[in-house]
Amino acid sequence: MNLVDSSGWLEYLVEGPNASFFASALENTDDLIVSVINMYEVFKKITRERSEDSAWQVVGLMNQAYVVQIDTVLALEAARLSIDVHLPMADSLILTTARRHQAVLWTQDAHFSGLDGVRFIAKQSK
Secondary structure, three states: OEEEOHHHHHHHHOOOOOHHHHHHHHHOHHHEEEEHHHHHHHHHHHHHHOOHHHHHHHHHHHOOOEEEOOOHHHHHHHHHHHHHHOOOHHHHHHHHHHHHOOOEEEEOOHHHOOOOOEEEOOOOOO
8 A cells, every 4th residue: 555645746746846646546546545634735735836626637637546635543543653753744654554554655855754654855956
């Protein structure tokens, strides 16, 4: 299973320099999970930078994967993880979601660099 962080979704959608790194995970929707946190972040960014119609189209793509909701147990596990590895709230929820589903987290967000279960690539300039 794979979970692609918001930074990876956005990189792929704009065909940025690291888009190919995320392509295999994003294009295999049978093995892809999406955190509702990622939906929030991607929807917000695309609405701001393009349009809400464009953002809804991306939400449609994201819904092709298995969407994971946040429940109490996941929230509390994420809080522990946040304390242990010093991640911000959203990032700890995303990583906890990936770990709960035995998924690899694909990202270019430096907060995740070096953590178990993470495939990280440094963000490149266009």
